[in-house]
Amino acid sequence: MEKPAVILLSGGLDSATTGAIARAEGFRLHALSVDYGQRHRFELEAAARVAKALDVERHVVVKVDLAVFGGSALTDEIEVPKDRPDEQMSQDIPVTYVPARNTVMLSLALAHAETLGAADIFIGVNAVDYSGYPDCRSEFIEAFSRLANLATKAGVEGRANFQIHTPLIELTKGQIIRRGVELGVDYGLTHTCYDPNPAGISCGRCDACQLRLAGFEEAGVVDPLEYQRKAE
């Protein structure tokens, strides 16, 4: 019998690939998307499309208004940086960092998993292209796994040994895309841009679009998405 797992689905390229990997490993998926006050709805629409393509048991969207705290260009009125050169993108923690985002997301995934009787949680974090985000590193993920087993009835009673799966953590964007293409992921369903136009068309210039486009180039695959203007 297939084991249940919770997958955090943002609607982006990474979580879509993570979902395909989890399916290929034989898990029955329960998708969880967190509506944390993102500035646009396109991400959640993409998450719903990807969930359907992954044939999940159920797709739950939890609203958590992280914008009440402020502090990030993704939830706040801070301007999204555009056309940044590579060197600058890989330095510093960018203003698009949402405080404690993965901690909040994994906590919610843990609550969902415990209720379902699932012990496996998949998250598409990646330490290579997002080296600036502290909560994308394996030290963080290991600390969260430890916490999960202390935090829950199922963990404490020994009924579950929670595991946080991060199949992309050591992959480059190009490797992620190649793996996804092998598994039949339709990247046309995903959404990546931090700053799409009102019709949902990606800008092609924010850090996220630049990383995505560079990844497709590295993978030697054509990105099926349309862009307002592709970065050089």
Add this chain to the structure above:
Amino acid sequence: MEKPAVILLSGGLDSATTGAIARAEGFRLHALSVDYGQRHRFELEAAARVAKALDVERHVVVKVDLAVFGGSALTDEIEVPKDRPDEQMSQDIPVTYVPARNTVMLSLALAHAETLGAADIFIGVNAVDYSGYPDCRSEFIEAFSRLANLATKAGVEGRANFQIHTPLIELTKGQIIRRGVELGVDYGLTHTCYDPNPAGISCGRCDACQLRLAGFEEAGVVDPLEYQRKAE
């Protein structure tokens, strides 16, 4: 200058006392209440009253609909147990346990703290009277502190050393109440009952009311709250 701290304020007796202790230790408080789909609004109203009495800088209420996951009598249509004898209350993890609740709450407090530039978080967990809840134990709190310092920009950059303060963790309910009375806490502002009537009057019979009433008795103090019927 007073240091800022985030305090998780439920509106109950424990968090009101924790707030008074944090104030007495010289912290400037930012109160955070989590509306996780509780079955009644009286808790949040009590939290607002307590926040005002604590003279907090700001009181933020974050909504997170944990009820979408199901699995607890506090968010679900499971019946709240009444008139349980002491032995039964201290055994087993009760159905009023909300999956991963303190993990979710502390994650949100961490997001808030990081945004504010605060490194101190107060939570009124108590291992004595809630021995059945895994996320009220010090092992859990220590694991969360470790996580917090790995999860955040401020922690990783060494600008903050996050600390989770749990001043009540080893106290009995009676000791908590005596400490609160010394600090001038008005327990008439708090709300404890899991199952109040439509006017907000406490039942006096659920586990929470029973623990509260026993605590006031132990402290030798009269509970200022009104009850529908006090347990024997």
